[in-house]
Amino acid sequence: MQASGVVITVAAAYAGVYYLVCRSFLRDIRAVDPEFYVWLGGAIDQVSPRNSTAISKVLFDDLCPKPSYPLQTKRKIRAARLMLYLSPLWFLAIFATL
Numbered sequence: 001m002q003a004s005g006v007v008i009t010v011a012a013a014y015a016g017v018y019y020l021v022c023r024s025f026l027r028d029i030r031a032v033d034p035e036f037y038v039w040l041g042g043a044i045d046q047v048s049p050r051n052s053t054a055i056s057k058v059l060f061d062d063l064c065p066k067p068s069y070p071l072q073t074k075r076k077i078r079a080a081r082l083m084l085y086l087s088p089l090w091f092l093a094i095f096a097t098l
Helices: 005-033 034-041 049-059 070-098
Strands: none
Touching: 005 034, 034 049, 034 070, 049 070
16 A cells, blocks of 8 residues: 555544544533533534534533533543644645655
């Protein structure tokens, strides 16, 4: 496999892990903070653009994660933020190898 194929495969895996972490923290939020979950605007358990909107609201909300959230939920939100902030590096790596 060429270097560009490896980078693209790793980037796709990165995106997949990011997606799973985000879906996981949405489920956690629904369980621990139903009012906030409703405010997120209709995230659902299926694939939907509304989930992307809800995830963006959580990741860019300064008050989230709330102090009352379980440690595991806080870690998921922080991990998703870190992955989002590091994603431009993957784009640079992909374009550098093409």
